[in-house]
Each structure stands twice: as C-alpha cells, then as structure tokens.
Amino acid sequence: MTSFRAKLYVALVHYPVVNKNNEVISSAVTNLDLHDIARACRTYGVDRFYVATPLADQQKLITRLVSHWISGVGAVNNPLRREALKVVRVKDSLDQVCQAIYQRDAKLPKTVVTSAASHPNNISFCQLGKMLSGAAPLVLVFGTAWGLAEPCFEQADYILEPIQGDTCEGETGYNHLAVRSAASIILDRVQTLHSHL
Amino acid sequence: MTSFRAKLYVALVHYPVVNKNNEVISSAVTNLDLHDIARACRTYGVDRFYVATPLADQQKLITRLVSHWISGVGAVNNPLRREALKVVRVKDSLDQVCQAIYQRDAKLPKTVVTSAASHPNNISFCQLGKMLSGAAPLVLVFGTAWGLAEPCFEQADYILEPIQGDTCEGETGYNHLAVRSAASIILDRVQTLHSHL
Numbered sequence: 001m002t003s004f005r006a007k008l009y010v011a012l013v014h015y016p017v018v019n020k021n022n023e024v025i026s027s028a029v030t031n032l033d034l035h036d037i038a039r040a041c042r043t044y045g046v047d048r049f050y051v052a053t054p055l056a057d058q059q060k061l062i063t064r065l066v067s068h069w070i071s072g073v074g075a076v077n078n079p080l081r082r083e084a085l086k087v088v089r090v091k092d093s094l095d096q097v098c099q100a101i102y103q104r105d106a107k108l109p110k111t112v113v114t115s116a117a118s119h120p121n122n123i124s125f126c127q128l129g130k131m132l133s134g135a136a137p138l139v140l141v142f143g144t145a146w147g148l149a150e151p152c153f154e155q156a157d158y159i160l161e162p163i164q165g166d167t168c169e170g171e172t173g174y175n176h177l178a179v180r181s182a183a184s185i186i187l188d189r190v191q192t193l194h195s196h197l
Numbered sequence: 198m199t200s201f202r203a204k205l206y207v208a209l210v211h212y213p214v215v216n217k218n219n220e221v222i223s224s225a226v227t228n229l230d231l232h233d234i235a236r237a238c239r240t241y242g243v244d245r246f247y248v249a250t251p252l253a254d255q256q257k258l259i260t261r262l263v264s265h266w267i268s269g270v271g272a273v274n275n276p277l278r279r280e281a282l283k284v285v286r287v288k289d290s291l292d293q294v295c296q297a298i299y300q301r302d303a304k305l306p307k308t309v310v311t312s313a314a315s316h317p318n319n320i321s322f323c324q325l326g327k328m329l330s331g332a333a334p335l336v337l338v339f340g341t342a343w344g345l346a347e348p349c350f351e352q353a354d355y356i357l358e359p360i361q362g363d364t365c366e367g368e369t370g371y372n373h374l375a376v377r378s379a380a381s382i383i384l385d386r387v388q389t390l391h392s393h394l
Contacts, residue, residue: 166242
C-alpha cells in the first residue's frame with residue numbers, strides 16, 4: 001500500500017462549480033464536507049485533502065474550523081478528529097492544488113475529475129485502479145453545489161465514470177449522492193481495486 | 198435487483214448509543230445524517246430508511262426537517278431531494294423498526310448491526326452478500342454518536358465486520374468514518390456483492 005499512500009490526493013472544489021440553474025458560482029464551504037472527507041481520507045491513507053476556494057473569507061472560515069480541531073479545544077476533546085483534520089490544506093484553485101502536489105512529489109499529478117453525470121470519455125473504476133500503479137500522483141477532484149463547471153472537465157486529465165447505484169433503473173437511475181458520500185465510496189472502491197493489483 | 202429492493206432496509210439508531218466515555222445516551226439527530234443516508238438509500242434502491250429515537254421532541258424535529266423537503270418549500274426547490282427524503286420513517290426503537298418491516302413484508306427482518314470495532318462473531322461482507330439471496334428481509338443498523346451500545350450487539354442477528362481502511366496499518370488502522378460515510382460505503386459494497394450473485 002505504500003505507493004498508494006504516496007500518490008493519491010483528494011481535492012474539493014468550490015469554484016468553478018454550478019448551481020441548480022447551471023450557472024457558474026463559487027459555493028460556500030460546508031463544515032461537514034471538511035470533517036467527513038478528512039475522516040475518509042485518513043481512513044484510506046490519503047495524506048492530503050485540499051479544499052479549493054478563491055474567496056478569502058471562506059479560506060479564513062476553513063482555517064478557523066480546522067484550527068478548532070487541530071490546536072483548539074477540539075484537539076483535546078477529540079484527538080481522533082484532530083488526526084483526521086490534520087490532512088486538510090486550503091488552496092485558491094485546482095491549479096494551486098496541483099502545484100502543491102508538485103512541490104511534495106516533484107511530479108505534477110494527473111487530475112481525475114468526478115461527476116454524477118456520464119461523459120463520452122469517461123474512464124472506468126477499473127482503469128483508475130490500474131493507474132494506481134503508475135508513476136504519476138493522482139488527485140481525485142470533487143465538486144460542491146451541483147457539481148464542477150465545464151472548464152474543469154475540459155482541463156481534466158481523466159473523467160471518472162459516475163457511481164451507478166441501483167442499476168435496475170438503468171443509466172437514468174437516481175444517483176444524487178452527497179459529495180461526502182461520493183468521496184467515501186470512491187476511496188473505498190479505489191482501495192478495493194488497489195488491493196487486487 | 199428486484200429481490201434486493203424488496204429486502205434491504207437501513208436503520209439509524211439514536212438510542213441506546215454510547216458517548217465518548219462509553220456511557221449510554223440518547224443522541225441528538227443530525228440533519229445531514231437524514232439527507233446523506235436518505236440520498237444513499239434512494240441511490241442504491243433501499244425503499245425505507247428508518248430513523249429511531251424514543252425522544253418525542255427529536256421525533257418532531259425529524260418530521261419537521263423531512264416535511265420541509267417532502268411537502269414544504271424544499272419540495273419545489275429541489276425535487277430530487279424530495280425523492281430521497283420520501284424514504285425516511287421515524288420510529289421509537291429498533292424493535293419498532295422490525296415491526297414496521299414485518300407489516301410490510303409479512304416477515305420479521307434479520308438485523309445486521311454495524312460497528313467500527315471488530316467483534317468475535319463478525320460476519321464478513323462476503324457472507325452478507327450471500328444473505329441477500331435469502332428469504333428474510335435484512336435491516337442494516339447504524340449507530341450515531343460513538344456507536345451502538347452493547348445491548349444492540351447482544352440482540353443482533355448478525356454483526357457485520359468493520360470497514361477496514363488503510364490496511365497497511367493493520368487491524369489497528371484509523372477507521373473513524375462518519376456514519377454518513379459508513380452507510381454509503383456499506384450500501385455500495387452490498388450492491389457490488391449483489392451484482393456478483
């Protein structure tokens with residue numbers, strides 16, 4: 001598992017994402033996104049969970065929320081939560097996330113963008129599994145609000161196939177998971193795929 | 198998938214659960230538990246998500262939160278969320294959950310209790326997968342706060358093995374997932390197991 005630990009990252013993007021009318025917005029940070037995804041990252045051996053927002057007040061809010069658990073009262077009350085939230089880093093943009101990974105690993109990561117919708121050039125979970133033994137670090141990119149905006153897909157190295165839930169309803173089945181759930185499920189699937197390599 | 202749809206249920210228990218000092222408590226309802234687990238249930242074809250609490254004020258709160266999305270302003274603003282929250286039902290206790298399932302299916306369900314800790318008589322995910330083709334309905338039981346209290350394990354028909362995350366740290370690895378994440382991951386694993394039957 002050592003190579004997996006060194007190579008897999010998670011990014012949660014708050015801009016550019018779309019609202020329910022498909023307009024590009026910068027979304028507000030959700031406290032439990034930070035907690036749940038940090039806990040999943042820590043559980044599945046992901047060292048860094050990057051939260052990307054260009055808004056200074058939102059960056060300040062994230063830093064404050066995380067500090068409560070890293071060095072504030074929360075750190076004493078719940079050391080396990082501290083352990084998880086230590087993986088969080090705040091960045092302006094996905095570009096900055098990639099730069100930070102480059103500085104850690106001396107390699108630019110490949111971006112693996114996620115979506116609840118199918119795209120013509122989706123890669124499968126199985127293909128993602130094979131990429132885990134490649135040389136490049138990978139960053140799994142998740143969108144908040146109603147999902148990542150179009151430029152994210154255009155600039156992505158890879159677009160991961162959507163999680164299909166109840167396939168008896170076929171491609172049009174309901175798959176409106178919380179981003180917290182989607183990130184947890186994808187990390188679990190990646191680990192399963194990796195353990196089969 | 199039809200048999201799976203008819204047979205699998207999810208219950209989220211708020212009493213008896215333990216706090217971080219291992220004292221038995223009745224926990225407060227978390228709004229996003231309702232949303233995230235309902236969305237995962239709807240995605241994976243689970244018809245009923247039972248929320249169990251004996252506290253009248255908490256039951257009222259759940260009913261109010263859910264009503265906002267089923268018949269209030271939320272239903273118009275976000276019909277997909279309505280679709281998910283329609284699966285929620287409030288009950289006093291796990292016993293009442295089992296009675297409600299009995300009334301639906303004319304069979305008492307087997308309880309499959311979950312935990313982040315290992316138990317001597319755990320069943321594996323693989324064994325759970327095989328039970329999906331059995332005759333009895335199954336109810337996956339999740340605890341809030343620091344997890345289900347001891348009586349839940351004593352009374353359970355089955356205790357599911359914990360989700361193991363980063364196994365390079367072995368059995369003592371970090372696996373402190375949010376209950377929202379754990380429920381999502383377990384439903385995803387169940388679907389994968391079921392599709393292999």
